[in-house]
Amino acid sequence: MTAEAILRPVEFHERIIKLQQRMQGQDIAGFLVTQHVDLYYLTGSMQAGMAFIPAAGAAVFYVKRSIERARKESVIPVEPMPSMRVFGTALRERYSSIFGTAAPVKIATEMDVLPAQTFARLAAQLEAAAGHVSLVDGSSLIRQIRMIKSAWEISRIEAAADAVAESLHATVGMLREGMSELELIARIEYEIRIRGHMGMMRTRSYNMEVMTGMLGSGEAAAEPSAFDGPAGGRGLGPAAPQSVSRRAIERNEPILIDVGCCIDGYIIDQTRTAVIGSLPDDMAAAYFHSESLIREAEEMLQPGTSCEVLYDRALKQAADFGLSAHFMGYGADQVRFLGHGIGLEVDEWPVLARGFTAPLETGMVLAVEPKFTFPGRGVVGIENSYLITDKGPRQLTKSPEGLIVLT
Amino acid sequence: MTAEAILRPVEFHERIIKLQQRMQGQDIAGFLVTQHVDLYYLTGSMQAGMAFIPAAGAAVFYVKRSIERARKESVIPVEPMPSMRVFGTALRERYSSIFGTAAPVKIATEMDVLPAQTFARLAAQLEAAAGHVSLVDGSSLIRQIRMIKSAWEISRIEAAADAVAESLHATVGMLREGMSELELIARIEYEIRIRGHMGMMRTRSYNMEVMTGMLGSGEAAAEPSAFDGPAGGRGLGPAAPQSVSRRAIERNEPILIDVGCCIDGYIIDQTRTAVIGSLPDDMAAAYFHSESLIREAEEMLQPGTSCEVLYDRALKQAADFGLSAHFMGYGADQVRFLGHGIGLEVDEWPVLARGFTAPLETGMVLAVEPKFTFPGRGVVGIENSYLITDKGPRQLTKSPEGLIVLT
Structure with a gap:
């Protein structure tokens, strides 16, 4: 391993910034990252949960388990995963500038891997959280950065x-x-x-x-x-x-x-x-x-x-x-x-x-x-x-x- | 292994019949089986493709690859997988009693594992094939039979x-x-x-x-x-x-x-x-x-x-x-x-x-x-x-x- 080949926490932040730049270019307001490998790539931790990465501003990793391990590994803040019934509400409270307006909003997720059942539940939660949210496919954004x-x-x-x-x-x-x-x-x-x-x-x-x-x-x-x-x-x-x-x-x-x-x-x-x-x-x-x-x-x-x-x-x-x-x-x-x-x-x-x-x-x-x-x-x-x-x-x-x- | 513990092709047919009985009980007209493990369980082959199992009548395994191997292994007929653009049309032609009528039709698939991207494409194909088709979650039907x-x-x-x-x-x-x-x-x-x-x-x-x-x-x-x-x-x-x-x-x-x-x-x-x-x-x-x-x-x-x-x-x-x-x-x-x-x-x-x-x-x-x-x-x-x-x-x-x- 060469001297430069040391994993620095800033590397994960740089990846998140790349993703945010691509989201801004495609008018996507936020990315709900669900797959364990993508979560590891962006946060440094593949504990069970979902990360929300806004197109601008601070990301958060909602973790189901293990919160203890995620807190040691993740470069972004870790919070307990809310129950699915109130997940939309939790997002709206934290990201009011995205979900609190009447304007149409696009949120991306990895539709190439996320099962349809969970996708449908998340889409319903986001719809309940704000009137005009559509959940769109952002898998190519992440796959391109990961190249x-x-x-x-x-x-x-x-x-x-x-x-x-x-x-x-x-x-x-x-x-x-x-x-x-x-x-x-x-x-x-x-x-x-x-x-x-x-x-x-x-x-x-x-x-x-x-x-x-x-x-x-x-x-x-x-x-x-x-x-x-x-x-x-x-x-x-x-x-x-x-x-x-x-x-x-x-x-x-x-x-x-x-x-x-x-x-x-x-x-x-x-x-x-x-x-x-x-x-x-x-x-x-x-x-x-x-x-x-x-x-x-x-x-x-x-x-x-x-x-x-x-x-x-x-x-x-x-x-x-x-x-x-x-x-x-x-x-x-x-x-x-x-x-x-x-x-x-x-x-x-x-x-x-x-x-x-x-x-x-x-x-x-x-x-x-x-x-x-x-x-x-x-x-x-x-x-x-x-x-x-x-x-x-x-x-x-x-x-x-x-x-x-x-x- | 005891004498009775021999795998007979009829065992796969029996599983399909069980699934058909459950579909009939839930007013589901057909099951689009997509996951490789479920495909193996029902057909005897886990080659790449999708099987369509009508609530009554003959099932078919549409195979992308390997057709040659699927034909050796599958207990149901194997056909080449049509391109996704015409998949709905192919289903309508083969199963006209399901897709050829104006009545609303429910088709089940494994929404617990099928990625949202493929689910959306399949739903669009079925919608194009017939006016009133909805693709619903049938994963619990298969999981119950497999118990x-x-x-x-x-x-x-x-x-x-x-x-x-x-x-x-x-x-x-x-x-x-x-x-x-x-x-x-x-x-x-x-x-x-x-x-x-x-x-x-x-x-x-x-x-x-x-x-x-x-x-x-x-x-x-x-x-x-x-x-x-x-x-x-x-x-x-x-x-x-x-x-x-x-x-x-x-x-x-x-x-x-x-x-x-x-x-x-x-x-x-x-x-x-x-x-x-x-x-x-x-x-x-x-x-x-x-x-x-x-x-x-x-x-x-x-x-x-x-x-x-x-x-x-x-x-x-x-x-x-x-x-x-x-x-x-x-x-x-x-x-x-x-x-x-x-x-x-x-x-x-x-x-x-x-x-x-x-x-x-x-x-x-x-x-x-x-x-x-x-x-x-x-x-x-x-x-x-x-x-x-x-x-x-x-x-x-x-x-x-x-x-x-x-x-």
């Missing part, structure tokens, strides 16, 4: 990168023919856990789950899944239908090790491909093409480049290699992106995909994961995570590149 | 119970003074993982997370947290503020091991208390009182008993022991329940708490977890999971009871 990482955030992602690299190094030598995918991931997970992995990987999208990533061998890795990624994996059954199965790893087939971890809330995403023996020629070639794609992407990971241009370029390259049908999944189960933001959640913005025309910016952290799927045979590829800087990309993932070949 | 477990579901919970019991047995001997909480849970997690734990514990409540449970020693276990349970734990920092920390386990303090696992989607919940050396007299007494409370609860775990009566009885007993202030947390951070349903999620119904006046029924599975918190010193207690049967409770957790004493 740009601070020195401290980057230091945490690097700590996670170290933990994964050490764990892969410690376990890959144990890999042998006949070992099950489940046994291999259990060993890796043990290694990341003792290095401080928090025991889960947070996702933002509804229904999307990541255990510690996706590990799969041979045809099991190539089985498609609900997971919005280039490799699904057979999984342990219909109720855990992704990543590892109990399949025994065999010789001369690709072993895809897309395993991350989470240190102090921050996620690293990394993929390496291994083989016991050697890969069939076409899959060996595809693996080396995945390295070519990531080299090409590195050239383009510059402030100002449009996200979708990176994806289009990769599509073109995959076509040049004659691998379009295998790129990022196969057939109806191909996914349509090359990479994604990472941070407190594994599915952050931006996404390297069509429709993401916004330019890359200094401070963004992205996982870039070119992969090729061969149905019934396996998945090969590589994934690195990068920080965008004025001088180009800085690679955060630490494991050596190249196909991992065991005899 | 009653089948023989196959119970066999999966028992398999999880076996895995946890074996894992605790395999690791508790490694416990020694100076070992960190993190290292202890890493070893237990390795053991449950190689036995088929799916790598995560699913929760239904917004913002609620369970890694593999809650493990904590001495005063770290007694630190309150956002988690809606009787013990929080210090955690690894403000971004992972529950369960284990890096604290070294010491002699003569309680070590609370509330660790479950998840096999084939089904969760077991179990707590044991350990000590290296001996507990201070008051905490040793409190531990034995927690066993008394669970014995008393067992007497009452009968079909027909009101859930809240169990909680009230436990409160009364805790008061008799002079431990009211320590029961299920301390001070402002006490939680107000004695136990909860478990199954595909760790926070299922019913809850043994005030307001849950419904009677226990045969087939319910509950975790009962009397615990006592001593601020600055530790948490002691026990947790077993039980199946309600006509002949009383059948204990599903397998680890021997009693304080685990290491020298």
Whole structure:
């Protein structure tokens, strides 16, 4: 960790100020922050409750539990959460300049994650508190601010990168023919856990789950899944239908090790491909093409480049290699992106995909994961995570590149 | 697994029929099932998409990905998910008897988990498809059906119970003074993982997370947290503020091991208390009182008993022991329940708490977890999971009871 990479309370205040500036630009009078990860990002505490951040002026964190812990952690004042029946009244009393007037008022909240039931209750409370309040979707405001990482955030992602690299190094030598995918991931997970992995990987999208990533061998890795990624994996059954199965790893087939971890809330995403023996020629070639794609992407990971241009370029390259049908999944189960933001959640913005025309910016952290799927045979590829800087990309993932070949 | 405990496709159809009967009783014309766990429960597949279940007639699972896998797993027909822009039209064409009339129609969905953003889009689509459609909350319908477990579901919970019991047995001997909480849970997690734990514990409540449970020693276990349970734990920092920390386990303090696992989607919940050396007299007494409370609860775990009566009885007993202030947390951070349903999620119904006046029924599975918190010193207690049967409770957790004493 560099000298600058110390978490200062002012960092949270700076994030709140950024959010307030964006709210002012969109004529939003206040933000009701409800999701635990957003609460942590803005206040320093993810205790249970809701924070109200006015477009101007002092924010407050209404906490249900633990108030004691929230008071130690939060950079903004903590108050006991009023009961939902009087929550609107409590807001009107504290923020009379917002709720006490007859003018129409827009209050934002994270409609991408907040359940409809709670949303409806909050909307009714706000409506009761003041005549003309509408609760609108502010999730993109927070997701946009969260795209740009601070020195401290980057230091945490690097700590996670170290933990994964050490764990892969410690376990890959144990890999042998006949070992099950489940046994291999259990060993890796043990290694990341003792290095401080928090025991889960947070996702933002509804229904999307990541255990510690996706590990799969041979045809099991190539089985498609609900997971919005280039490799699904057979999984342990219909109720855990992704990543590892109990399949025994065999010789001369690709072993895809897309395993991350989470240190102090921050996620690293990394993929390496291994083989016991050697890969069939076409899959060996595809693996080396995945390295070519990531080299090409590195050239383009510059402030100002449009996200979708990176994806289009990769599509073109995959076509040049004659691998379009295998790129990022196969057939109806191909996914349509090359990479994604990472941070407190594994599915952050931006996404390297069509429709993401916004330019890359200094401070963004992205996982870039070119992969090729061969149905019934396996998945090969590589994934690195990068920080965008004025001088180009800085690679955060630490494991050596190249196909991992065991005899 | 007993002979009857085989998963038959008809079981999913029976669940759908139960849901249809409840819908008819509430004048609901159809259920749009959106959550992956509910989709698995009703169709046998948790691939990405939405299922429409009419109050009468044939259901359909609209799948985004993977269609191939959903077709192998789902007991109801699978169709490609239409784009959201025409989803209402697609429903109207298939279910003209519901959407093709001018009469008002209620369609249910899981408003307790569905994000407000998607809810709003679906409501607009249904409104466009037919004039008088309202999208209402049906989450309690599904949660009520899910309370009653089948023989196959119970066999999966028992398999999880076996895995946890074996894992605790395999690791508790490694416990020694100076070992960190993190290292202890890493070893237990390795053991449950190689036995088929799916790598995560699913929760239904917004913002609620369970890694593999809650493990904590001495005063770290007694630190309150956002988690809606009787013990929080210090955690690894403000971004992972529950369960284990890096604290070294010491002699003569309680070590609370509330660790479950998840096999084939089904969760077991179990707590044991350990000590290296001996507990201070008051905490040793409190531990034995927690066993008394669970014995008393067992007497009452009968079909027909009101859930809240169990909680009230436990409160009364805790008061008799002079431990009211320590029961299920301390001070402002006490939680107000004695136990909860478990199954595909760790926070299922019913809850043994005030307001849950419904009677226990045969087939319910509950975790009962009397615990006592001593601020600055530790948490002691026990947790077993039980199946309600006509002949009383059948204990599903397998680890021997009693304080685990290491020298």
